[in-house]
Amino acid sequence: MRQSFYQFLMTERNPHKREGISQFANDAFLDTGFPKQSENYHDISHYLEMNGDYLSSMRIFDEAWERYIEKMT
Template sequence: MRRSFYEFLMTLRNADSVEPEAEFAMNAFRDTSFPKQEQNYQKLSEYLELNAGYLPSMTIFDEAFQKYQETDKK
């Protein structure tokens, strides 16, 4: 079974890092409403655009989602 984007994102979590994807992961971890089971780009994007003031740029999400898709192909 394919893992969710949230499960992938948690592999990028690092409290000591200032990298944008690590900060995104930490903030998503703290976001109790984050759609943890979602795999769909459009639904995740919509959620983040409407609810994630902690994400300074959707480019960070786009790059993380691209990595998510690449790891799923392996």
């Protein structure tokens, strides 16, 4: 079974880092509405555009998504 993006993102959490993908992961962990089961780029991207006030730039999401895809292949 394939890992969801959220499951992958949680492997990037680091409470001592406050930048980039680690900060995104830390904040997504606290976001109760995050689409935790999704493997779909567009669904997650849309959610973040509407609700991801904690994400300073969508570029961070894109970088995390690239890592996710690399890990899944």
